[in-house]
Amino acid sequence: MTPVNPVDRHATSPPLALSAALLLWGWQAGMLPWAAAMAGLIELARWLPLRFEPGQEDFNRLWNFTTLLFLGVGLYLFLAREGPGSVGAVVGTGPPGDRLQGMREISQTAVVFLRWLPFVLFPFVLAHAWSRQGMLPWSTFSLYLRQQEAQVAVSPAGVWRPARVHPRHLYLAVALFSASAAMEHAAFFLPAFVAVTAWALWPWRNRRFGAPVWVGLLVSLLVVSGAARIGMTALREVWQQWENRLLQQSGEREFDQVRSSTAMGAVGRLKLSGQILMRVRSKRERPPARLREAAFNRFQANTWATAHREFQAMLPAIESGPFRVAADLRGVGFTEISRYTTQGEAPLALPGNVVSIGPLPGVLVETNGMAAARVRSAPRLLTWSVDYGPGGGFGLPPEPDDLSLDGLTDTDRAAIENLAVELKLAGESPERAVETVSRHFMLHFDYALWQPPRRGSTTPSALARFLQETRAGHCEYFATATVLLLRVAGIPTRYAVGYGVQEQRGDEWVVRGRHAHAWCLAFMRGQWEDVDTTPASWNEVEEEQAGFTEGLRDWFSEVWYRFTQWRQEGGTWQLYAFCVSMVVLSWLGWRQLRGSRWRRAGHQPLAASPPPLQPGADSEFYAVVAGLEVRFGPRPTHETLDAWVTRLGVAPELRPEKLREMLRLHYRLRFNPAGLPPSERERLRMLAANWTAANP
Amino acid sequence: MNTEANEAAREVYGRLRATIGGVIRGQDGTVRHLLAALAAGGHVLLEDFPGTGKTTLAKALARSVDAQFTRVQFTPDLLPSDILGVAVFNQKDSVFEFHEGPVFTNILLADEVNRASPRTQSALLEAMAEGQVSVEGSRRPLAELFFVIATQNPVEFRGTYPLPEAQMDRFAMQLTLGYLEAEEEAGILEAQVAGHPLDRVTACTGVAEMVGLRRAAAGVAVSAELRRYMVDLVGATRRTVGVRLGASPRASLALMKASQALALFDGLDWVTPDHVKELAISVIAHRLVLDPQAEYAGRSNRAIVEEILREVPAPA
Incomplete structure (x- = not known):
C-alpha cells in the first residue's frame, strides 16, 4: 500500500525556512556555529537519499527520551543556577529584596532554558528529518493522547483519526521563540524575525488575496511590532523604577550600622511586620532581653549616626576559634542566634555584654568598635553562638560625641534642658540620674505607636512635642530623650538599636520585625550599661499587632528554616541530587531507546519484510494507484478506489478499460475472502506492469 | 458458493426491478435499496412528501410478488389488536378462537405509520424484529417471508406520533423518493x-423464489x-x-446484510467498500438522535452520516 498521506505533500515547510530560524536563534543566543551545524545536518537530508524507516512506536520512544532530556537539562539549570535558593527566597519569608532577586534569578534561568530548547529538541527533529515519516499524530507528543488512542483502539468500534502535525513546524516555532528569548536584540532582529516567520507561513496564505496585499500586511505588522517594542522598553523602565522604589520601601531595609533614621516626627501608626527575623536558643537560662545591632552617638534631624564608619575585621585568637570581644573574661551565659543573610551579609545581633562570638569558619566578621559587628561571605542561614557576662561588651571608651548636644535644634535643646532642670539632674550621680529619668518616664509617659497629627501643636519639633505635649511615643522617642537627658547630667550615653527577645515558641525564642527596639547605653561603673526607659507595656502593645495570618506565616517560616538548615548541613547536596537524577534519567532514557529498531530504508531483503497484515495488501494495483496519484493528485482516504477512478474519468490514453479490469481483480484480491486464483493474480501482475511501463 | 442459486437470485432481482421500474419512474436507486432490504430480511420505512409515490412503490412491490399482501391504514384510533x-x-x-390480524401476511404495508398511537406502533416491534407475535400468552410465528413497508x-405534525427510537431501529433502512x-x-x-401502470402489474416471482433470494444474499462473503x-x-x-444517540449494533448487522444483497445484485460473490458506502446513509441515518443544539444549527442525520463517510478511511 502506498504510504503517501494526501496531506503530507503540502505539509513541508518552505526550503531553508527552518535553517533560517535556527540561524536567527544561534545569532541571538550567541551560538551561531552550533546553529549553523544543526541547520546543515537538517538540510543535508534534502540532498542525500539515505533514509530510515522508524515506526510510530519508535517515534514515541524517541519523544519519551526527548522529554527526559528536557527534564534533565531543566534540572541541571535549576541546580546549577541556585534554583532551590531562588524558589525559597520567593516562597519563603525573607525580605522583599530577596524575593525580587529570587524572581529575577528564576526568570533568568527560564530564559537560559528557553535559549537551550532548540538543542534539547534537536535529536528528535534530526531523526525525523532523516526518516520517511511526514506528519506525526499529536499523540506522539502526549502520553495522555496515547492512552486515549489505545483505549479507542481496543474498543469494538474504534475510529481514531488523530490530528497530525509536522515536527518541523513545531521546531521552527520553538527556534523562533527561543530566538526571541534573549533580553537585548539588535535593531534588525525584528525585521529578520518577521521575514523568517513570513517565509515559513507563505505557503499557507489565503490565495484569495494577492501577494502585494500580504506583503503590505507584513510591513504593517513590522511597523506595529516596532512601535510595540519601543512601548515595551519604556514599560520595562517604568517597571524597574517601580521595583527599585519597592525595594527602598520594603519592610526590612538594608540595615545601616553607621546611621539610623528614626521614625520620630512621623504621624500615624507605626506598623512593623510580624515576620520572624531571628531565632534564639539558650540551653539553661533565659536569653538576653535585648540584642544589640548597632550603637550611635550623634543626633541630628531625627537621625542617629556615628563617626566610626570604618569596620575592621575581627580576628580569632586561634584559627577557627572564637572571636574575643572582651579579653580575659569568661562568659556566664551562652546563647545561639540564627538569621538569614542577604547576599552573604548581615549585622550580628549581640547581647550588650558579649564576651566572645563563637567560631564562624569561612565567615568574615567585622566591627567598628561601637558595639556594632557584621558578617560578610556568610551562608544563607547563619547561626552564631555568643558568650556573655558581666564586664563584657565592646570596649570603646567614652568620647566627646557621647556628651555632645551639638546637633540639637534650639527647640529640642530647650525642651531637654528644661526637663533636666525640672528633674534636677545636674550634679546627680549616674545611678541616681538614671533612676530619676526612668521613674519620670514610667510615671508620666505612655507607650504609643500612634502619633496624632500636628494640628494645634505649638512646636515643630517631634522630640519637644513628645516631651511637652503628647507624652506618648514609641521606643525611639524614649531612647533619644533618655540619651540626651543623661548627657545634660554629664553622663556619656549612646543610642542603641536592636531587638527585644520576648517571645518564646517551644524551646526557642523568636525575634520578629516588630520586636525592633531602641534604648540608651550609659557609661556607668566603668562600662557601658543598658538603660531602657521605654515603658514595659511596649511588649503587649507590639504583640497586639500580630495579624491573623501570623500563625500561617510562622509555619512557613519554620518549614523554610528547617529546610535551609538541612541544606546547609548536607554540604554538596546539589551535586548528589544531580548525579542521582542523571543516573535515573539516563536509565529511563536507555529504557526508552533500547527497543527502537531503526532500519535503513530500501535495504532489507524481501524475505525479511513482514507478511502483509491485510489480504491483498501487496497488490500490484497500488503501483498503478501511485502513478495515478502523481498525475491527478492524492486520493482522499475516504474515497473508495472505484469511486476515485470513476471520478477521475481518466483519458483514453491511460486505457481506462484496463484500469477497470485491474480494479476488479484488485477488489477480488482484497475483499473476497477466497482470494484471487493464481492465474488471475498473474494477470493482475501483468496488467499492472504493462500499465506502469506505459505510463511512467 | 452455489453459483446456480446466485444466478437464479440475480434473475429474480432483475425481474423485480424491471417490473417495479415500469411503475415507478426515475427511482432506480431507491428501488435497488428497497429490494436489497427485502433480500436482506429487513424492513423499510419510506419517508417523503405526500404524492411522491411511497404507497405506489409499496403496492408495486407487493403486486410483483405472488404473495399475501395486506395494507393497514394507520389512524389514531387503531388498536394493537387491529x-x-x-x-x-x-x-x-x-x-376462544384467534382471529389473525393483518400482520399475518407476507408483505405488510403500514401506511402513514406515524398516525397511530405509540402503543399500536409498538405492536409491530416484536413482529419486525423476531418474525413472531405474542398474543394472549401464546407465540405465533409469522410467515417466512415477512416484509414490512411503512x-x-x-411535514405533518398535528395528529401524528413520531416513531420511538426503538421502532426506528427495527427498520433496516429508511428510503426517500424525492421529487x-x-x-x-x-x-x-x-x-x-x-x-x-400499477393496474397492469402482474406477479413476476413467488414466495419460494424470494426465500431463495434471501438465502443467496446471506451466502455472499x-x-x-x-x-x-x-x-x-x-x-x-x-x-x-x-x-445524542448513535446507531446500534443492529445497524452494523443491517448494513452488512444489505451490502451482501447489493453485492449479489451486482453479480459479485463478495462485498466491496462501494456497497457499504452506497447503503450507509439509508441504513444508519434514521437511527440517530441529534442534540437539540445540532438540530437547531441545521445539521441533519443524513449530513452527519455523510460527514462520517468523509472522515473514516475506506479500505482500498
Missing part, C-alpha cells in the same frame, strides 16, 4: 394517460476488513459531536 389479531369467544363451541410523511426532474415527471403523466469498516462507520456515530 394489527395483531384478537381472540373471540365462540359461543357454539365455548372456546410510510410516513415528514423527480421535470422530464421524468412528464414521463409519469404520459405513462398514466391510459390508466395507472464479507471480508474481515470490510466488517471492521462497517463497525467503524456505525461506531463513529456514537462519538460524533451533536449526536
Whole structure:
C-alpha cells in the first residue's frame, strides 16, 4: 500500500525556512556555529537519499527520551543556577529584596532554558528529518493522547483519526521563540524575525488575496511590532523604577550600622511586620532581653549616626576559634542566634555584654568598635553562638560625641534642658540620674505607636512635642530623650538599636520585625550599661499587632528554616541530587531507546519484510494507484478506489478499460475472502506492469 | 458458493426491478435499496412528501410478488389488536378462537405509520424484529417471508406520533423518493394517460423464489476488513459531536446484510467498500438522535452520516 498521506505533500515547510530560524536563534543566543551545524545536518537530508524507516512506536520512544532530556537539562539549570535558593527566597519569608532577586534569578534561568530548547529538541527533529515519516499524530507528543488512542483502539468500534502535525513546524516555532528569548536584540532582529516567520507561513496564505496585499500586511505588522517594542522598553523602565522604589520601601531595609533614621516626627501608626527575623536558643537560662545591632552617638534631624564608619575585621585568637570581644573574661551565659543573610551579609545581633562570638569558619566578621559587628561571605542561614557576662561588651571608651548636644535644634535643646532642670539632674550621680529619668518616664509617659497629627501643636519639633505635649511615643522617642537627658547630667550615653527577645515558641525564642527596639547605653561603673526607659507595656502593645495570618506565616517560616538548615548541613547536596537524577534519567532514557529498531530504508531483503497484515495488501494495483496519484493528485482516504477512478474519468490514453479490469481483480484480491486464483493474480501482475511501463 | 442459486437470485432481482421500474419512474436507486432490504430480511420505512409515490412503490412491490399482501391504514384510533389479531369467544363451541390480524401476511404495508398511537406502533416491534407475535400468552410465528413497508410523511405534525427510537431501529433502512426532474415527471403523466401502470402489474416471482433470494444474499462473503469498516462507520456515530444517540449494533448487522444483497445484485460473490458506502446513509441515518443544539444549527442525520463517510478511511 502506498504510504503517501494526501496531506503530507503540502505539509513541508518552505526550503531553508527552518535553517533560517535556527540561524536567527544561534545569532541571538550567541551560538551561531552550533546553529549553523544543526541547520546543515537538517538540510543535508534534502540532498542525500539515505533514509530510515522508524515506526510510530519508535517515534514515541524517541519523544519519551526527548522529554527526559528536557527534564534533565531543566534540572541541571535549576541546580546549577541556585534554583532551590531562588524558589525559597520567593516562597519563603525573607525580605522583599530577596524575593525580587529570587524572581529575577528564576526568570533568568527560564530564559537560559528557553535559549537551550532548540538543542534539547534537536535529536528528535534530526531523526525525523532523516526518516520517511511526514506528519506525526499529536499523540506522539502526549502520553495522555496515547492512552486515549489505545483505549479507542481496543474498543469494538474504534475510529481514531488523530490530528497530525509536522515536527518541523513545531521546531521552527520553538527556534523562533527561543530566538526571541534573549533580553537585548539588535535593531534588525525584528525585521529578520518577521521575514523568517513570513517565509515559513507563505505557503499557507489565503490565495484569495494577492501577494502585494500580504506583503503590505507584513510591513504593517513590522511597523506595529516596532512601535510595540519601543512601548515595551519604556514599560520595562517604568517597571524597574517601580521595583527599585519597592525595594527602598520594603519592610526590612538594608540595615545601616553607621546611621539610623528614626521614625520620630512621623504621624500615624507605626506598623512593623510580624515576620520572624531571628531565632534564639539558650540551653539553661533565659536569653538576653535585648540584642544589640548597632550603637550611635550623634543626633541630628531625627537621625542617629556615628563617626566610626570604618569596620575592621575581627580576628580569632586561634584559627577557627572564637572571636574575643572582651579579653580575659569568661562568659556566664551562652546563647545561639540564627538569621538569614542577604547576599552573604548581615549585622550580628549581640547581647550588650558579649564576651566572645563563637567560631564562624569561612565567615568574615567585622566591627567598628561601637558595639556594632557584621558578617560578610556568610551562608544563607547563619547561626552564631555568643558568650556573655558581666564586664563584657565592646570596649570603646567614652568620647566627646557621647556628651555632645551639638546637633540639637534650639527647640529640642530647650525642651531637654528644661526637663533636666525640672528633674534636677545636674550634679546627680549616674545611678541616681538614671533612676530619676526612668521613674519620670514610667510615671508620666505612655507607650504609643500612634502619633496624632500636628494640628494645634505649638512646636515643630517631634522630640519637644513628645516631651511637652503628647507624652506618648514609641521606643525611639524614649531612647533619644533618655540619651540626651543623661548627657545634660554629664553622663556619656549612646543610642542603641536592636531587638527585644520576648517571645518564646517551644524551646526557642523568636525575634520578629516588630520586636525592633531602641534604648540608651550609659557609661556607668566603668562600662557601658543598658538603660531602657521605654515603658514595659511596649511588649503587649507590639504583640497586639500580630495579624491573623501570623500563625500561617510562622509555619512557613519554620518549614523554610528547617529546610535551609538541612541544606546547609548536607554540604554538596546539589551535586548528589544531580548525579542521582542523571543516573535515573539516563536509565529511563536507555529504557526508552533500547527497543527502537531503526532500519535503513530500501535495504532489507524481501524475505525479511513482514507478511502483509491485510489480504491483498501487496497488490500490484497500488503501483498503478501511485502513478495515478502523481498525475491527478492524492486520493482522499475516504474515497473508495472505484469511486476515485470513476471520478477521475481518466483519458483514453491511460486505457481506462484496463484500469477497470485491474480494479476488479484488485477488489477480488482484497475483499473476497477466497482470494484471487493464481492465474488471475498473474494477470493482475501483468496488467499492472504493462500499465506502469506505459505510463511512467 | 452455489453459483446456480446466485444466478437464479440475480434473475429474480432483475425481474423485480424491471417490473417495479415500469411503475415507478426515475427511482432506480431507491428501488435497488428497497429490494436489497427485502433480500436482506429487513424492513423499510419510506419517508417523503405526500404524492411522491411511497404507497405506489409499496403496492408495486407487493403486486410483483405472488404473495399475501395486506395494507393497514394507520389512524389514531387503531388498536394493537387491529394489527395483531384478537381472540373471540365462540359461543357454539365455548372456546376462544384467534382471529389473525393483518400482520399475518407476507408483505405488510403500514401506511402513514406515524398516525397511530405509540402503543399500536409498538405492536409491530416484536413482529419486525423476531418474525413472531405474542398474543394472549401464546407465540405465533409469522410467515417466512415477512416484509414490512411503512410510510410516513415528514411535514405533518398535528395528529401524528413520531416513531420511538426503538421502532426506528427495527427498520433496516429508511428510503426517500424525492421529487423527480421535470422530464421524468412528464414521463409519469404520459405513462398514466391510459390508466395507472400499477393496474397492469402482474406477479413476476413467488414466495419460494424470494426465500431463495434471501438465502443467496446471506451466502455472499464479507471480508474481515470490510466488517471492521462497517463497525467503524456505525461506531463513529456514537462519538460524533451533536449526536445524542448513535446507531446500534443492529445497524452494523443491517448494513452488512444489505451490502451482501447489493453485492449479489451486482453479480459479485463478495462485498466491496462501494456497497457499504452506497447503503450507509439509508441504513444508519434514521437511527440517530441529534442534540437539540445540532438540530437547531441545521445539521441533519443524513449530513452527519455523510460527514462520517468523509472522515473514516475506506479500505482500498
